[in-house]
Amino acid sequence: MNARRSLRSVKLILPALTEATSPGWRPIKYSLFPPLGLATLAAYLDPDLEISLQDEHVEKLGLSDQPDLVIIQVYITNAYRAYQIADHYRARGSYVLLGGLHVTSLPDEAAQHADTIFIGPGEHTFPQFLRDLAAGVPQRRYESAVRTLEALAPIRRDLIQRHRYLVPNSIVVSRGCPHHCTFCYKDAFFAGGRSFYTQLVDDALAEIARLPGRHLYFLDDHLFGNPRFARDLFRGMMGMGRIFQAAATVDSILRDDVVEEAAAAGLRSLFVGFETLSSSGLEAAGKRQNLGRSYREVVRRLDSLGIMINGSFVFGLDGDDGDVFRRTVDWAVQAGITTATFHILTPYPGTALFTDMAARNRIETQNWDLYDTRHVVYRPSRLSPEELKRGYDWSYEAFYRWGSIFEAASAHRSAKHRLKHYCYSVGWKKFERAWDTVIRIKQLSQMRPLLEAVLAPVAAAVSDHAPEGLPNKDLQPAAAGVTMSRRG
Numbered sequence: 001m002n003a004r005r006s007l008r009s010v011k012l013i014l015p016a017l018t019e020a021t022s023p024g025w026r027p028i029k030y031s032l033f034p035p036l037g038l039a040t041l042a043a044y045l046d047p048d049l050e051i052s053l054q055d056e057h058v059e060k061l062g063l064s065d066q067p068d069l070v071i072i073q074v075y076i077t078n079a080y081r082a083y084q085i086a087d088h089y090r091a092r093g094s095y096v097l098l099g100g101l102h103v104t105s106l107p108d109e110a111a112q113h114a115d116t117i118f119i120g121p122g123e124h125t126f127p128q129f130l131r132d133l134a135a136g137v138p139q140r141r142y143e144s145a146v147r148t149l150e151a152l153a154p155i156r157r158d159l160i161q162r163h164r165y166l167v168p169n170s171i172v173v174s175r176g177c178p179h180h181c182t183f184c185y186k187d188a189f190f191a192g193g194r195s196f197y198t199q200l201v202d203d204a205l206a207e208i209a210r211l212p213g214r215h216l217y218f219l220d221d222h223l224f225g226n227p228r229f230a231r232d233l234f235r236g237m238m239g240m241g242r243i244f245q246a247a248a249t250v251d252s253i254l255r256d257d258v259v260e261e262a263a264a265a266g267l268r269s270l271f272v273g274f275e276t277l278s279s280s281g282l283e284a285a286g287k288r289q290n291l292g293r294s295y296r297e298v299v300r301r302l303d304s305l306g307i308m309i310n311g312s313f314v315f316g317l318d319g320d321d322g323d324v325f326r327r328t329v330d331w332a333v334q335a336g337i338t339t340a341t342f343h344i345l346t347p348y349p350g351t352a353l354f355t356d357m358a359a360r361n362r363i364e365t366q367n368w369d370l371y372d373t374r375h376v377v378y379r380p381s382r383l384s385p386e387e388l389k390r391g392y393d394w395s396y397e398a399f400y401r402w403g404s405i406f407e408a409a410s411a412h413r414s415a416k417h418r419l420k421h422y423c424y425s426v427g428w429k430k431f432e433r434a435w436d437t438v439i440r441i442k443q444l445s446q447m448r449p450l451l452e453a454v455l456a457p458v459a460a461a462v463s464d465h466a467p468e469g470l471p472n473k474d475l476q477p478a479a480a481g482v483t484m485s486r487r488g
């Protein structure tokens with residue numbers, strides 16, 4: 001596109017990872033959340049333009065058009081596909097923008113496929129680009145320096161095809177996280193400015209009020225990261241009749257009574273980064289906020305509030321040996337964690353972990369398709385790559401075995417809780433074909449009331465008597481949870 005030509009049509013694309021065409025593809029996992037980042041950027045476009053937003057995870061991309069401007073979001077695992085689409089549109093004469101996490105980590109790689117690339121969050125650089133484009137002087141590269149969520153334009157949710165997603169009401173009211181785990185994307189993505197900031201509470205509440213239905217999923221890395229913001233947000237949400245899911249750290253659950261405020265406002269399930277049961281593993285991962293914290297107490301606290309737990313665990317940290325898989329799964333089952341997300345340690349480029357491993361020649365492949373936390377891409381210290389992969393596969397299989405689901409569900413004190421745990425876990429992992437059918441016949445929206453029903457409060461949780469024969473009497477394990485994972 002001639003840079004001086006005025007814009008008429010814009011296309012925003014979230015490419016799908018390569019897995020989308022593989023036999024192991026789980027459509028339901030990728031039909032959860034809409035492309036919120038792109039809808040956020042679309043808010044800066046002139047509403048009179050012809051704008052389309054396509055998400056390849058849930059629809060086949062039409063590639064025969066020729067939009068003036070193409071905006072593509074790049075994660076690590078969709079990078080190659082993103083580059084293919086970018087090359088295609090550039091060959092057709094469109095002006096192509098690439099941005100997102102992977103572009104930020106490897107700008108030089110991405111720049112070969114784009115007219116302009118964006119480093120870091122887009123809330124300030126994208127409007128700047130649009131002004132430059134209108135003036136006929138678009139730059140090759142923009143780097144985010146201003147970091148604020150104040151006075152954001154309302155997200156273009158009207159561009160999202162709500163019926164294609166189980167959770168169309170995803171929302172983020174902050175960016176980043178106050179912590180610095182060495183394997184996490186966030187220090188690389190937010191380099192060169194603030195790495196944790198929130199919306200104004202009133203703006204966040206206004207955004208929530210705009211969302212139809214009851215159920216919300218906060219995709220914030222750490223919703224309790226700023227206790228004052230979190231408390232004000234939850235107080236503001238009281239009486240809104242919402243039920244919601246979110247993520248927070250171990251220490252923030254034990255820190256104060258923010259979690260009680262969250263429960264009162266409608267929090268029903270929480271993604272918690274336990275990551276490892278080993279202190280040296282936590283130390284190595286820079287996950288100091290978990291050190292010396294009682295995981296048992298976290299579970300007990302959330303259980304008493306009827307909040308379900310999606311526990312996140314990482315395998316392959318330097319101290320991990322062949323026994324780590326069984327230890328972790330046994331703990332999670334006995335604790336009554338409803339859903340577990342296991343990851344093989346993955347050094348994303350740009351992270352401290354990647355730098356360290358590269359310096360020690362431990363990176364075995366730079367095929368980004370494999371950086372999906374399901375493949376071993378580095379040399380582990382006390383396990384062979386095959387042992388690590390086998391142990392990871394075994395962990396999923398063992399955790400979601402009928403017997404384990406039953407045992408984990410039985411760990412709850414309340415009968416209602418036990419039943420919910422059982423149904424959710426089974427519903428997510430044992431009915432793959434049913435989900436596929438629901439997606440195929442475009443009836444995902446019909447499942448939402450079911451989701452809301454399973455997220456209903458477990459009012460009896462605190463008053464119920466503990467059943468005889470708890471697997472571990474010291475544990476009063478976590479409440480059940482819908483197994484949707486926000487991390488993979």
Ligand code: B12
Binds near residue numbers: 014040485
């Ligand atoms: C929701 C989510 C998903 C959802 C859906 C994604 C979606 N529809 O957008 C699902 C469940 C499908 C998913 C799957 C996976 N995910 Co995911 N996911 C997330 C999560 C929790 C939130 C994303 C989000 O909406 N953020 C909020 C919006 C506002 O921010 P944003 O999307 O980043 O967009 C902003 C900027 O990036 C930028 N931007 C983005 N694109 C562009 C383009 C241009 C031109 C410009 C100007 C700016 C720009 O501007 C936007 C506004 O600031 C993030 C964690 C996180 N905090 O980001 C992980 C995360 C992105 N996922 C990750 C991973 C690894 C995966 C999986 C590989 C996991 C797995 N094992 O399967 C898969 C693969 C997905 C794929 N397509 O390749 C990693 C990515 C690491 C990396 N370096 O790329 C993250 C960071 C999680 C983590 N902490 O490790 N994920």
Ligand code: SF4
Binds near residue numbers: 179
């Ligand atoms: S607590 Fe979570 S989001 Fe924050 S730096 Fe660590 S892994 Fe990343």
